[in-house]
Amino acid sequence: MLSNVRTLWMVFLKMFKKKVTIQYPEKKAYLPPRWRGRIILSRDPDHNERCVACYLCAAACPVDCISLQATEDENGRRYPEFFRINFSRCIFCGLCEDACPTYAIQLTPDFEMGEYNRQNLVYEKEDLLIDGMGKYHGYSFYQQAGVAVGVKPKGGGEKEDPPVDVRTLLP
Amino acid sequence: MNEIWMQILVIVGVLLGTVTIAAGLIYVERKMLAVWQQRSGPNRVGPFGIFQVLADMVKIFFKEDWIPPFVDKKIFIIAPTIIMLSILMSFAIVPFAPGIVIADLNIGLLFFLAMSSLGAYTIVLAGWASNNKYSLLGGMRGAAQLISYEVFMGLSLMGVVIQVGSFNMTDIVNAQKGMWFVVPQFVGFVTFLIAGIAETHRLPFDLPESESELIAGFHSEYSGMKFGMFFVGEYLGITLVSCMITILFFGGWLGPSFLPPIVWFLIKMFAFILFFILLRASLARPRYDQLMGFGWKLLLPLTLLNVLITGAVVLSNA
Amino acid sequence: MAKVIIDNVEYEVPDGKNMLEVCLSLGMDLTYFCWHPAMHSVGACRQCAVIQYRDENDTRGKIVMSCMLDANDGTRISLKDQRGAEFRAGNIEALMINHPHDCPVCDEGGECHLQDMTVMSGHNYRRYRFNKRTHVNQDLGPFIYHEMNRCIQCYRCVRFYNDYAGGKDFGVFASSGRVYFGRSESGTLENEFSGNLVEICPTGVFTDKTLRKHYTRKWDLTSAPSICHQCSVGCNTLASERYGGLRRILSRYNGDVNGYFLCDRGRFGYEYVNDEKRLTKAAQKATADTDAFTTVKNLVASGTKMIGIGSPRASLESNFMLKQLVGEENFYQGIPRHEAQLTETAFNLLRTVGVKTPSLKEVESYDTVFILGEDVTNTAPMIALGLRQAAKNLPREEAYKLRIQKWNDAAIREVVQERTGPFYLATPCSTKLDEIATSKYYGDTDSLLSLSDKIIAAIAGRQGGNDEAWSFAGEVAQALKASKHPLIVSGTGMMSREILLAAAGIARALKAGGSDVGLTFAVPEVNSMGLALIGGKYWDEAVEYVAANKDVTAIVMETNPVYRFGAKQAESFLKNCGKVVMLDSLENESTEYADFVLPAGTFAESTGTVINNEGRAQRFYQVFAPKNEMKSSxxxxxxMAHNSEKWRHFDDIVEDMIAHYPILEKIRDLAPTADSRVGTQKIPRATHRFSGRTAMNANVSVHEPKPPVDEDTPLSYTMEGYHGKAPSKAIPYFWSPGWNSLQSINKYQIEVGGPLHGGNPGIRLIEPDGAEGGDFNASGNGRNAGKTFEVLPAHHIFGGDELSAKSAPLATRIPDTAVSVSTTALEKAGMAGADRLQINYNGDNLSFKIKIDNSLPDNVLMLPKGFNGTQGMLFPFFTDISKEGE
Incomplete structure (x- = not known):
C-alpha cells in the first residue's frame, strides 16, 4: 500500500522533469547502426550479389514474409532469381539477418517506409539490392566455401589446399 | 416564472458543463498522462494541441458504427446509453454552489447510490450482448467488481450521514463549515475514493476491459459513437465521483471568500480528476482475485469499523 | 528372439540383427553414416560407436561399432555412456575436418544426414582452423551434380552403384586423405539407378541436377505421396512442388514395392509436368470462345453419338468415368487390339496360372531366375534392380554357411566376389543383365518359343537333341528344378502373346513339380493392368466405327493417337469424327485435330488409382492445386456426365466404380477417405517450416488469397494440419525431429528395412484364383510370310515412354532412332558397311540409321519403340531389308 503511495508521488514528481520526446519529423532521432529497420541486400567486395539464395532467411522469418527462388549463372554461382519481401507483413525482428550465412540480408537504420498503397510495400530484389557491403565489410562467402563456381579456382579459396591428385597411390 | 427560467438555465448549464468537462477530459487525460510520463502529449492540433478534442470528436462521430451480425442487437444498442443516462441523472443532485443544483432532494445521497448501481447494467448487458467470450468475461468481472465495491461504497458514506444526520447534499456541505469531513471521516474518505475508482472501473481497477488479457473486454465489439458513449460515460463517472468527494469530504463550494463558491467547487473537483489521472499514470492493474480480496477482506471490515466508531462517537456526544 | 540390454533396459529383438539396426528399430537416436538398411554394415565410418559391457558387473566396458555387433542374447551396450558420446562427437569432428562451409549453397542442406548426425552427436563447434583438402569435380551428366569436397568417405556410393546396382563406370580412386569417388574421367553416369546416389550419399557430394535448375529446400516443398507413372512397376514416389512447378521426385519407401530406390526414368523424367506446352485451359478450336467447357457440356447433354477412347496412362477412375459417360458399348481402349490382348493375357495369366506373382520386393528373395524375352532393365528397370539382388542369393548362402551374419556386407562380399546365382536369359539380343547371367540364349520370337517348349519338356524329364537350344534348355530346366525359389520373368516387351503364354507354361510346369515358383510380367504402362480390368473394345474397332458412322463425337482421354497409332491412322480417325474432345496434359501432334481441348492433370495435378504389373492397386495424390484449369480427367x-459446375468427390466416384467392378472392392481400403482426419486434422502437404506464405503471391496482390481446399483427399494443400507421423497410406514427406533427411524413414518403419507402421500402402487385387485353365501351348511358326527379318521392338529406359521422353533432362540420354542389326545379317543382304537401311512397314519404305548389334540373330532387326519415326508401329512385323532408296 505504501509503495503505491510512493509510486504516486514519484510519478507526480515527473511533472517537473524534462520531456524526453523528440519532435519527429522536425527533429530526427539518432538511430544506432544496428537499428532494425528497412531490409536491404548487400554486395560482396567483388560487387557481386552476396545472396546465395540459401532460403535460410525465409525459413527464419516468423511471419513468412520473405519469398525467393534460387537460380544460378553459367558458372553455377547461385543467386536469387527473385527475392521478395512483403513489408506489410514484416515485423523487423531481424531473424533473417541472424540467419543469413553470407551477410547479404541486413537491417538498416531506416524506418520511413510509409505508403498510401499497401501494394507498394512489396519490395522486389531491385528495390532491396544496394551497391555496397552494408555493415560488414570485406566478407566474401565464396572465398570461405568449398565450391568454386567461377569465383575462384578449385582450392583457391581461403584456408584451402590445391586440389589433390587422385591418380597417385603414394601415401 | 423567473425561478423556472433559472431552473432551466441550471439544468442546461449542468448538462452542458458536465458533458463539456467530460469531453475536455479526453485532452486533459492525454496531456497529463504525457506530463507524468515525460512526454509531450497532443501538441499538433491547435496551440498545445488543444483542438485535439475536436479532432477526436470529429473522428469518433464519423467512424463506422458497426454492429456485428452475431450480437443481440437491441441490448447491444441499449447498453452504452445506460451509463450515460444513469450518470447524467446523478448530476441532478450535485450542488455545485449555493442554489446551483437541479434537485435538492432530501435523499440526494441515496439517489446517487441508486444511480451508480445502475451503471453495473451497462457492463453486464454490453458484455452479454456482444456474444463474444472476451466481452462476456469482461462483463462478468464488471458485475462482480461493481457489486462488491458498491457494498462498502454506501457504507463508507454512512459515517458522513451519521455525523450530518441527513442525506441531503446541501445539508452535508453546510455541515462542514467548521471542519471538512475528511478529517473525522478519513477512513471513510479513503474507502470511498477506492470504491469510486472501482465503480467507474478506472485504472488501476479496469479489470472489466483490461486490454492485455480481454482485449477491451465488455466493449470489444463496440465502435463509433457507441464506443464513444462508453468513453464519455467513463469521464462523466470520473467527474461525478470527483464532485461527490468534494461535496462529502472537502466541503463542496466552501472556501475563503476571495473566490466565488462555484470556483472553489471546480478547483476541488479538478484536483480529484487530476488525481484520478495520476493514478492511471502510476499504478499497475491488480490481479482479479487481489481486487476481490482487497475489497471484501480489507475495505469492507474497515468501513464497518468506521461506521461503528463514528456511531459510538456520535452516540457518546449525544 | 534375443534379449539385449541397452542402457540397463532389456529388449526382446529378432534374431540375426546387428545392434545398430536394433537401436534404430527401437526408435533410439544413434549416429551412423556407412550403414544403410538396404546395404547393411561395413563398419567403415566408426560413427555408431557404443560402449559394450561383458555383464552387469562390468563398469568399464569397451567401445565397439554397433553396426558390427551381433544382437545376441545378453548383449549389453550403452548409448548414453559419456565416453561413447564423446567418441562419436570426436569422430564426427574428424570427419568434418575437410568438409567445406558449403551448407548455404549445398542442395543437401536442410535434408542432410551429415547435418543431422553432427547435431545429434553434439559436435557443434568447429575447432579446426587449418587448410582444407579440395577435389576437382566431374561432370556426371544431366542427372547428378558432383561436389567432391563435401565427401566424408563413407563409401556408400560405390557400394550402391557398383555392388548393389551393378554399375561399371564409377569407383573409388587414390588413397589416404585423397580418396576420390567418381568416374575415371568426366562423363555421364551410365547406370539406370544413378539417381539413387542423391539419396544414398549422406551429404551433398551427389545432388539432383534437375532440382538444381529450380532449387528449393525440402522444408519449402509441398509434397504428396505419388506413384511413378513412367512404367508399369508403380514405384512409390514423393512428388514435390513449389510456386506451381514440380521440383523433384524422391523415392517413397514401400517395403513391398520399390523399397528405398527408384530408377532414373522415374526420378528425373518428371520435367514434362513443367513443360511450356502444358495445356492450361479449356479451349475451342474454331473460335477463341473462353467458355469452351460449357459448349462441351451442352454437346454431351444434347445426346450426340459419343465414343470414348480410354488410356493405359490414365487412372482407373478416369477410365471408369469415361466408360460411364459414353456407355459400355462405346468405350474403346486407347491401344491397338494386339497390345490390348497382350495385357489382357498378362492380366488373365496372373489369375489363372496358379503361380504366385511376387511383389517387387519379393523378387529379391528368389534364388534362380529365368528371363524370357524381356529386357527388364529398359521396360521395368526396378525389376532389374531386384533381379540383381536375387542373383546374389545363392552365392551368399555360402557365406552364411561360414557363419557370417546376414548384415555383414563386407564379409559377404569377400566370399561372394563377382559370382552370381543361376541366372538365365533368353532374349532377342544382349541386354544389360547379360553381365550377371550364368548363360544366355538369343533368338527371334519363334526360336524363343521353341526354346521354352524344350525347357518345359526338359523340366518334365524329356531329353532332346544336342543342339545349342536343347543344351541351354536342359541347363535352365536343371537349375530351375534344383532351386527352392525359381522365378520366371517375362513381359509384353516382345509384343508377343505367345511369349507370355510360354513363360506361364514354364512356371506351370515347375509348379506341377512342386516348386515354389514365381512368375512376374512386365507390362507396357502404368495402368495397363487397370485398363485391362476396366475392359472395353479396341482402338481398331473405334477406327472402323467412326469410318462407318458420321457425326460421332469422340472423347479422347490422355491418349495421343499420333504417337500411339502413327500419323496416318490417327489423322484419318480424327478427321472421320464429327467432333473431337481431347483431354490431355500436353499439347501434342494430335491436339491440333481436336475441336475442344480440356487440360487434364498429370500425376502431379490429379488424384487416382493405378494398378501395377503385379496387380497391386496404388493411390496417387494430387500434389498441388494449379492456378489454372488443369484437373483430373x-x-x-x-x-460432363452431370452437366454441373463442380465434380463429385473422389470418394463418391471410387464407390461408384466399386459398385460396377466388384473386383475393385478392396480399393476402398487403399487410402483414407477425404473426410478422415488424424485426430481432428488433415495431413498437411507442406512441412511445418514452410516459408514465404505471405510473400509468394505478393507480387500479384498484397491481399493474400484464401488457400485452396482439397475436398478429394485427406491431405491439405497448406501447412495446416497434423504434423506428427502421417498414416502410412498418405505420407506426404518423411521427417522426424532431429532427422531431416530421408533417413528419417527409419522412424516410420516397424523395424528398419521392414514394413511401415500401419502397413505398406497398396493392395493386391489379382491373386491366383486356382481356376487353373488356359492353353499354354504356344507356337507361332510360319508367320513370317516369306520375309527374311522379324522386326522386334527395342525398349529404351530413356525415350521409351511418351511423357517422360519430353522431359528436358532426359533429352541427352535418348539415343537416335536406329535399327539394330547384326554384321552377318548385313553381309548376307550384301550391305556390309552401309550406314542406313530401308525396311518395309505396312507398304511404306522407311529408312533408318544402322546400329550394329552382333548379339542379334541374323533374322532379327530391332527398332526402338515409341521413338521419332517408329511411333505407332505395331510390333512384331516382318520385312526384307534394302539399301536406302531401293
Whole structure:
C-alpha cells in the first residue's frame, strides 16, 4: 500500500522533469547502426550479389514474409532469381539477418517506409539490392566455401589446399 | 416564472458543463498522462494541441458504427446509453454552489447510490450482448467488481450521514463549515475514493476491459459513437465521483471568500480528476482475485469499523 | 528372439540383427553414416560407436561399432555412456575436418544426414582452423551434380552403384586423405539407378541436377505421396512442388514395392509436368470462345453419338468415368487390339496360372531366375534392380554357411566376389543383365518359343537333341528344378502373346513339380493392368466405327493417337469424327485435330488409382492445386456426365466404380477417405517450416488469397494440419525431429528395412484364383510370310515412354532412332558397311540409321519403340531389308 503511495508521488514528481520526446519529423532521432529497420541486400567486395539464395532467411522469418527462388549463372554461382519481401507483413525482428550465412540480408537504420498503397510495400530484389557491403565489410562467402563456381579456382579459396591428385597411390 | 427560467438555465448549464468537462477530459487525460510520463502529449492540433478534442470528436462521430451480425442487437444498442443516462441523472443532485443544483432532494445521497448501481447494467448487458467470450468475461468481472465495491461504497458514506444526520447534499456541505469531513471521516474518505475508482472501473481497477488479457473486454465489439458513449460515460463517472468527494469530504463550494463558491467547487473537483489521472499514470492493474480480496477482506471490515466508531462517537456526544 | 540390454533396459529383438539396426528399430537416436538398411554394415565410418559391457558387473566396458555387433542374447551396450558420446562427437569432428562451409549453397542442406548426425552427436563447434583438402569435380551428366569436397568417405556410393546396382563406370580412386569417388574421367553416369546416389550419399557430394535448375529446400516443398507413372512397376514416389512447378521426385519407401530406390526414368523424367506446352485451359478450336467447357457440356447433354477412347496412362477412375459417360458399348481402349490382348493375357495369366506373382520386393528373395524375352532393365528397370539382388542369393548362402551374419556386407562380399546365382536369359539380343547371367540364349520370337517348349519338356524329364537350344534348355530346366525359389520373368516387351503364354507354361510346369515358383510380367504402362480390368473394345474397332458412322463425337482421354497409332491412322480417325474432345496434359501432334481441348492433370495435378504389373492397386495424390484449369480427367468427365459446375468427390466416384467392378472392392481400403482426419486434422502437404506464405503471391496482390481446399483427399494443400507421423497410406514427406533427411524413414518403419507402421500402402487385387485353365501351348511358326527379318521392338529406359521422353533432362540420354542389326545379317543382304537401311512397314519404305548389334540373330532387326519415326508401329512385323532408296 505504501509503495503505491510512493509510486504516486514519484510519478507526480515527473511533472517537473524534462520531456524526453523528440519532435519527429522536425527533429530526427539518432538511430544506432544496428537499428532494425528497412531490409536491404548487400554486395560482396567483388560487387557481386552476396545472396546465395540459401532460403535460410525465409525459413527464419516468423511471419513468412520473405519469398525467393534460387537460380544460378553459367558458372553455377547461385543467386536469387527473385527475392521478395512483403513489408506489410514484416515485423523487423531481424531473424533473417541472424540467419543469413553470407551477410547479404541486413537491417538498416531506416524506418520511413510509409505508403498510401499497401501494394507498394512489396519490395522486389531491385528495390532491396544496394551497391555496397552494408555493415560488414570485406566478407566474401565464396572465398570461405568449398565450391568454386567461377569465383575462384578449385582450392583457391581461403584456408584451402590445391586440389589433390587422385591418380597417385603414394601415401 | 423567473425561478423556472433559472431552473432551466441550471439544468442546461449542468448538462452542458458536465458533458463539456467530460469531453475536455479526453485532452486533459492525454496531456497529463504525457506530463507524468515525460512526454509531450497532443501538441499538433491547435496551440498545445488543444483542438485535439475536436479532432477526436470529429473522428469518433464519423467512424463506422458497426454492429456485428452475431450480437443481440437491441441490448447491444441499449447498453452504452445506460451509463450515460444513469450518470447524467446523478448530476441532478450535485450542488455545485449555493442554489446551483437541479434537485435538492432530501435523499440526494441515496439517489446517487441508486444511480451508480445502475451503471453495473451497462457492463453486464454490453458484455452479454456482444456474444463474444472476451466481452462476456469482461462483463462478468464488471458485475462482480461493481457489486462488491458498491457494498462498502454506501457504507463508507454512512459515517458522513451519521455525523450530518441527513442525506441531503446541501445539508452535508453546510455541515462542514467548521471542519471538512475528511478529517473525522478519513477512513471513510479513503474507502470511498477506492470504491469510486472501482465503480467507474478506472485504472488501476479496469479489470472489466483490461486490454492485455480481454482485449477491451465488455466493449470489444463496440465502435463509433457507441464506443464513444462508453468513453464519455467513463469521464462523466470520473467527474461525478470527483464532485461527490468534494461535496462529502472537502466541503463542496466552501472556501475563503476571495473566490466565488462555484470556483472553489471546480478547483476541488479538478484536483480529484487530476488525481484520478495520476493514478492511471502510476499504478499497475491488480490481479482479479487481489481486487476481490482487497475489497471484501480489507475495505469492507474497515468501513464497518468506521461506521461503528463514528456511531459510538456520535452516540457518546449525544 | 534375443534379449539385449541397452542402457540397463532389456529388449526382446529378432534374431540375426546387428545392434545398430536394433537401436534404430527401437526408435533410439544413434549416429551412423556407412550403414544403410538396404546395404547393411561395413563398419567403415566408426560413427555408431557404443560402449559394450561383458555383464552387469562390468563398469568399464569397451567401445565397439554397433553396426558390427551381433544382437545376441545378453548383449549389453550403452548409448548414453559419456565416453561413447564423446567418441562419436570426436569422430564426427574428424570427419568434418575437410568438409567445406558449403551448407548455404549445398542442395543437401536442410535434408542432410551429415547435418543431422553432427547435431545429434553434439559436435557443434568447429575447432579446426587449418587448410582444407579440395577435389576437382566431374561432370556426371544431366542427372547428378558432383561436389567432391563435401565427401566424408563413407563409401556408400560405390557400394550402391557398383555392388548393389551393378554399375561399371564409377569407383573409388587414390588413397589416404585423397580418396576420390567418381568416374575415371568426366562423363555421364551410365547406370539406370544413378539417381539413387542423391539419396544414398549422406551429404551433398551427389545432388539432383534437375532440382538444381529450380532449387528449393525440402522444408519449402509441398509434397504428396505419388506413384511413378513412367512404367508399369508403380514405384512409390514423393512428388514435390513449389510456386506451381514440380521440383523433384524422391523415392517413397514401400517395403513391398520399390523399397528405398527408384530408377532414373522415374526420378528425373518428371520435367514434362513443367513443360511450356502444358495445356492450361479449356479451349475451342474454331473460335477463341473462353467458355469452351460449357459448349462441351451442352454437346454431351444434347445426346450426340459419343465414343470414348480410354488410356493405359490414365487412372482407373478416369477410365471408369469415361466408360460411364459414353456407355459400355462405346468405350474403346486407347491401344491397338494386339497390345490390348497382350495385357489382357498378362492380366488373365496372373489369375489363372496358379503361380504366385511376387511383389517387387519379393523378387529379391528368389534364388534362380529365368528371363524370357524381356529386357527388364529398359521396360521395368526396378525389376532389374531386384533381379540383381536375387542373383546374389545363392552365392551368399555360402557365406552364411561360414557363419557370417546376414548384415555383414563386407564379409559377404569377400566370399561372394563377382559370382552370381543361376541366372538365365533368353532374349532377342544382349541386354544389360547379360553381365550377371550364368548363360544366355538369343533368338527371334519363334526360336524363343521353341526354346521354352524344350525347357518345359526338359523340366518334365524329356531329353532332346544336342543342339545349342536343347543344351541351354536342359541347363535352365536343371537349375530351375534344383532351386527352392525359381522365378520366371517375362513381359509384353516382345509384343508377343505367345511369349507370355510360354513363360506361364514354364512356371506351370515347375509348379506341377512342386516348386515354389514365381512368375512376374512386365507390362507396357502404368495402368495397363487397370485398363485391362476396366475392359472395353479396341482402338481398331473405334477406327472402323467412326469410318462407318458420321457425326460421332469422340472423347479422347490422355491418349495421343499420333504417337500411339502413327500419323496416318490417327489423322484419318480424327478427321472421320464429327467432333473431337481431347483431354490431355500436353499439347501434342494430335491436339491440333481436336475441336475442344480440356487440360487434364498429370500425376502431379490429379488424384487416382493405378494398378501395377503385379496387380497391386496404388493411390496417387494430387500434389498441388494449379492456378489454372488443369484437373483430373475423371473430374472433367464427371462434370460432363452431370452437366454441373463442380465434380463429385473422389470418394463418391471410387464407390461408384466399386459398385460396377466388384473386383475393385478392396480399393476402398487403399487410402483414407477425404473426410478422415488424424485426430481432428488433415495431413498437411507442406512441412511445418514452410516459408514465404505471405510473400509468394505478393507480387500479384498484397491481399493474400484464401488457400485452396482439397475436398478429394485427406491431405491439405497448406501447412495446416497434423504434423506428427502421417498414416502410412498418405505420407506426404518423411521427417522426424532431429532427422531431416530421408533417413528419417527409419522412424516410420516397424523395424528398419521392414514394413511401415500401419502397413505398406497398396493392395493386391489379382491373386491366383486356382481356376487353373488356359492353353499354354504356344507356337507361332510360319508367320513370317516369306520375309527374311522379324522386326522386334527395342525398349529404351530413356525415350521409351511418351511423357517422360519430353522431359528436358532426359533429352541427352535418348539415343537416335536406329535399327539394330547384326554384321552377318548385313553381309548376307550384301550391305556390309552401309550406314542406313530401308525396311518395309505396312507398304511404306522407311529408312533408318544402322546400329550394329552382333548379339542379334541374323533374322532379327530391332527398332526402338515409341521413338521419332517408329511411333505407332505395331510390333512384331516382318520385312526384307534394302539399301536406302531401293
Amino acid at each position: 475423371w473430374a472433367w468427365l464427371d462434370m
